[in-house]
Amino acid sequence: MAEPSSKTSWADDVEEEAAAAESMAKPADTVEEPTADDDATGLVQNEHDVNVTLADMQGDADNPLYSIKSFQELGLNEDLQKGLILMRYSRPSKIQERALPLLLNDPPTNLIGQSQSGTGKTAAFVLAMLSRVDLSLNAPQALCLAPSRELARQILAVVDNMGSFMKIKTQFAVPLAVERGKTIDAHIVVGTPGTVLDCIKRRVLVAKDIRMICLDEADNMLDQQGLGDQCFRVKAMVPKNVQVLLFSATFPPKVVEYADKFAPNANKLTLKQEELTVDGIKQLYMDCEGEEEKYQIILKLYELMVIGQSIIFVRQRRNADELRGRMVADGHAVSSLHGAFEGTERDKVIDDFRFGRTKVLITTNVIARGIDVASVSLVVNYDLPTLADGYTPDFETYLHRIGRTGRFGRVGASVSFVHDKNSWEQMDAIQRHFNCRMSRIDTSDWIQAAKQIRKILKSDKSAASSSEQFMGVGSGN
Numbered sequence: 001m002a003e004p005s006s007k008t009s010w011a012d013d014v015e016e017e018a019a020a021a022e023s024m025a026k027p028a029d030t031v032e033e034p035t036a037d038d039d040a041t042g043l044v045q046n047e048h049d050v051n052v053t054l055a056d057m058q059g060d061a062d063n064p065l066y067s068i069k070s071f072q073e074l075g076l077n078e079d080l081q082k083g084l085i086l087m088r089y090s091r092p093s094k095i096q097e098r099a100l101p102l103l104l105n106d107p108p109t110n111l112i113g114q115s116q117s118g119t120g121k122t123a124a125f126v127l128a129m130l131s132r133v134d135l136s137l138n139a140p141q142a143l144c145l146a147p148s149r150e151l152a153r154q155i156l157a158v159v160d161n162m163g164s165f166m167k168i169k170t171q172f173a174v175p176l177a178v179e180r181g182k183t184i185d186a187h188i189v190v191g192t193p194g195t196v197l198d199c200i201k202r203r204v205l206v207a208k209d210i211r212m213i214c215l216d217e218a219d220n221m222l223d224q225q226g227l228g229d230q231c232f233r234v235k236a237m238v239p240k241n242v243q244v245l246l247f248s249a250t251f252p253p254k255v256v257e258y259a260d261k262f263a264p265n266a267n268k269l270t271l272k273q274e275e276l277t278v279d280g281i282k283q284l285y286m287d288c289e290g291e292e293e294k295y296q297i298i299l300k301l302y303e304l305m306v307i308g309q310s311i312i313f314v315r316q317r318r319n320a321d322e323l324r325g326r327m328v329a330d331g332h333a334v335s336s337l338h339g340a341f342e343g344t345e346r347d348k349v350i351d352d353f354r355f356g357r358t359k360v361l362i363t364t365n366v367i368a369r370g371i372d373v374a375s376v377s378l379v380v381n382y383d384l385p386t387l388a389d390g391y392t393p394d395f396e397t398y399l400h401r402i403g404r405t406g407r408f409g410r411v412g413a414s415v416s417f418v419h420d421k422n423s424w425e426q427m428d429a430i431q432r433h434f435n436c437r438m439s440r441i442d443t444s445d446w447i448q449a450a451k452q453i454r455k456i457l458k459s460d461k462s463a464a465s466s467s468e469q470f471m472g473v474g475s476g477n
């Protein structure tokens with residue numbers, strides 16, 4: 001495996017997980033890893049302030065949510081169909097409609113699935129996992145790996161909800177979540193790679209019946225030194241004929257090699273670079289005089305606007321702590337979340353936000369990917385995302401960050417702050433990379449600026465991407 005690239009603070013947060021798992025006490029009875037030569041949480045969320053006209057979008061052939069088939073036609077069993085009714089999913093999105101037949105076909109074939117943020121990739125792989133497990137066998141059969149505790153927890157909730165009418169047993173596998181001295185007999189295990197690897201090595205998780213392994217945010221995991229290595233080690237410890245699923249909104253060229261190695265001969269559902277952005281997310285920017293003015297502008301934004309829920313992304317943990325401290329001192333009710341928080345503390349912060357008890361969340365890249373809170377209508381890039389050098393723009397993270405709004409056809413806006421030569425260059429590069437244009441919000445006239453943002457957030461229908469289409473469906477394309 002080639003040297004993975006170094007990433008931003010997101011990497012710090014997830015690598016902590018890896019380190020924590022490694023440091024868990026190892027009883028003598030551990031499983032030897034093959035060498036390289038061997039080949040309920042019941043989360044629900046509030047949806048206030050969100051308008052969506054799904055029927056129109058699902059009938060529009062150019063929309064990522066478009067579908068021509070029903071879930072029944074996709075051959076899902078009755079219990080799963082009941083689960084979908086419970087979750088109020090009436091029609092599959094394009095990625096669900098395309099991926100499910102490929103995933104459920106026999107003999108099982110690997111799949112690399114790409115689709116824009118918020119278009120329902122989770123349901124696609126969760127339905128596949130739930131369809132493949134044999135409930136009469138009380139042993140782990142499907143593993144789902146995600147890069148953060150929050151995302152693993154969210155996926156687990158989807159498995160539990162969708163599987164409500166099945167006698168499915170699930171297990172959360174993140175640091176300290178697996179009870180000491182117990183062997184995992186759950187059918188589906190969802191966790192972070194370090195903990196899952198540790199469970200297998202300690203024989204807490206017996207991997208011989210694993211038939212499916214799914215990586216969510218696969219590009220991010222395979223691209224990172226610690227996580228990528230752990231994912232490959234987990235895969236080396238499950239049966240060789242396992243069906244591998246890789247899902248993400250982004251698969252940058254530098255990761256394609258790892259993806260092909262991890263999921264050989266896969267069917268591929270991919271997007272072109274210019275199809276990656278969701279048009280329902282209006283991308284804006286604000287021109288700030290300097291670092292201090294960024295703060296004055298964020299205050300103004302929250303004073304003048306009534307925003308459903310919003311996420312403010314900053315570069316590092318200390319920036320999150322500082323910004324939160326200042327905003328709280330200035331009378332704003334904001335919370336913050338980053339990798340230095342303890343597990344249960346992290347759960348509380350994210351749950352408070354998910355249930356609408358808090359409205360503004362300041363965070364690092366730790367929740368840039370996958371987190372699904374429907375009523376987030378604004379994402380602020382207080383600091384634009386960069387690679388570890390602090391200068392090169394991190395295109396994928398930008399896309400995932402803004403994708404925390406505009407979920408499944410909803411309308412949302414992102415505002416990026418630019419304040420110096422570097423941030424201007426980064427913004428330019430992002431626009432060129434995605435062939436998109438960010439609109440300027442004039443902060444010298446706040447009445448106008450507030451009107452402009454309000455108009456965007458109030459529009460009741462997104463113009464979801466018109467150029468979206470899947471390419472290269474077929475083995476090994």
Ligand SMILES: Nc1ncnc2c1ncn2[C@@H]1O[C@H](COP(=O)(O)OP(=O)(O)OP(=O)(O)O)[C@@H](O)[C@H]1O
Nearest residue numbers: 089091092093117118119120121122249370372408
């Ligand atoms: N067929 C459907 N009908 C209605 N809602 C759906 C359907 N499929 C998914 N959703 C909802 O759409 C939202 C986004 O789905 P999901 O989180 O799976 O997106 P994603 O593609 O994985 O996004 P990301 O790239 O950000 O991880 C969720 O709230 C989910 O419940």
